[in-house]
Amino acid sequence: MSAPLRRAEAGLARLHQLSNGVRVICDPVPGLETLALSVVAGRGARSEDAERSGWSHLLEHMVFKGAGERSAKDIVEVIEADGGQINAATGYERTSFQVRALAGGLDLGARVLADLVQRPTLEAEDLAREKQVVGQEIAEAADTPDDIVFEMAQAAAFGDHPLGRSILGTEASIATATPKTLGDWRAALYAPDSLVVAASGAVDEDELLAIAERDFGAAAGQGAPEPPPAEFAGGISAEAKRLEQANLVFLLPSVGVTHEDYFALRLFAEILGGGMASRLFQEAREKRGLAYAVDAYAETYAETGVLGVFAGCAAGDAAELAKVAAGQIMALAERVEPAELARAKAQLKAGLFMARESPLARAEQAAGQVLLFGRMLTPQEIAEDIDRVEAADLARIGAGVLAPGRAAVSVLGPKPALKAAESFQRALFG
Structure with missing residues (x-):
């Protein structure tokens, strides 16, 4: 029973x-x-x-x-x-x-x-x-x-x-x-x-x-062996292909979902490229017209994760867009404005509470929490964790993604776009 x-x-x-x-x-x-x-x-x-x-x-x-x-x-x-x-x-x-x-x-x-x-x-x-x-x-x-x-x-x-x-x-x-x-x-x-x-x-x-x-109650079976720990290797994967647009992904190593800085990573990604008010959207699209689609995200697993940027742009703009993305990551690692942090927190909490209005989202979220933490987290507990994040925590995330000096970059599109991979690496790490 x-x-x-x-x-x-x-x-x-x-x-x-x-x-x-x-x-x-x-x-x-x-x-x-x-x-x-x-x-x-x-x-x-x-x-x-x-x-x-x-x-x-x-x-x-x-x-x-x-x-x-x-x-x-x-x-x-x-x-x-x-x-x-x-x-x-x-x-x-x-x-x-x-x-x-x-x-x-x-x-x-x-x-x-x-x-x-x-x-x-x-x-x-x-x-x-x-x-x-x-x-x-x-x-x-x-x-x-x-x-x-x-x-x-x-x-x-x-x-x-x-x-x-x-x-x-x-x-x-x-x-x-x-x-x-x-x-x-x-x-x-x-x-x-x-x-x-x-x-x-x-x-x-x-x-x-x-x-x-x-x-x-009668379910039985021996579980699969625990998978090996993941390590971020980094590298470049670039392929020339006849397409109308270049497709770019930039990944940097970061923390996993069980890490104490998980919400700091989520907020870093939100400020960087989570919406129309984000730094990447404003700088790359609104000010420079380099891309129609550009966003940042955090992809997390149990013990590791990545900060990611995706963009679709004209091949001739890919290298410049890569520099802009790198520049915005470094700038955010240096300083976050209080209004940006407040807005990102509001967006993250809004997403949390809106999801609570869907029974399926509630069931899936609760199951995921139990699998990761052995218990359920209340929305209030999560909101408090989000609210506790300070500028110093984002600075720590920024330093963490840059410290290893490694990125994973993929580029798919017309040949001129392939320069974006080296452009991103050089702008971040010299």
Whole structure:
């Protein structure tokens, strides 16, 4: 049976744990007529070795081909017949299966998701077809410049580490999967030690706990080995291609999501290029007209992360845009204006509280927090952490991203744009 672990300090959400290690989160939201149910495994593409690259994503596809007593058609029809929606997503550190439903849809949603996670049929004929589908997805990504340029940057940043490989894998790596080996991978990837069942919206705690015990209380399996620590390698990946625009990504090493400076990194990225009032948007687009699209972001994993800048621009402007991006990073590392910091904090908190209005976002966020921290964080706790960030913390982030003297740069576009890689490196590090 389950045991309560923690009640969120300022809310109704509660965390329980089943005897087999599966954790259950109940987050009722009064007044809603819908609910969201997420079954989240705290493993993903980062757990793969090179030979199994892409298997987590392939498995996510395959469980929808048939599970329990339901065919692929039955899985979606039974959910949609009740007004619900079903989806899934594979990331580097997490795999998530989700159902949105009307009030009263918890029982059916849990039965279907439990079958997907624990009892997929994994038929050989389905696997052969799905390998073709994923192969088309890989080809489509390769034909999409603003997809492939991020994969190039990821590879430049993390090299042979799993974080440096595409979540989709390669046609060669997914070709080796068989129903047996994929089934073994399922047992490791979705093992109960990293499984979280989270429900938010029109849900009742007693009903959820009974359903979770029924559908996930017998889940078994030995988890995949812990992935190796990631180290930022850095380097340049540049490819000349006949395109209308140059696509640029600049990455610098930074902290992970569990680090005390996590929110300082998020705020640094927000001020640098998080919106129309950001430094990059104002300088590169509004003042100089160098790019239509330019933004900065923080991509974080458990123990590491990156500060990133993406831009799409004319090939002839790429080198100059790279200098501007480098200059703005260095300037922000030196000084932040109080009004900028206040605005960034307001934006970050607004995003947090707006997401709280979606049951699915609440369920996914709570599951992620439990997987990372072993508990749920209240919105007030997060807001207080954001408010505590000072200018000195941003200066520390700026010094940290520049100190190693390494960047990962990817450029995809007409040949003149390739100069942007060296331009960025030289402007930052001489």
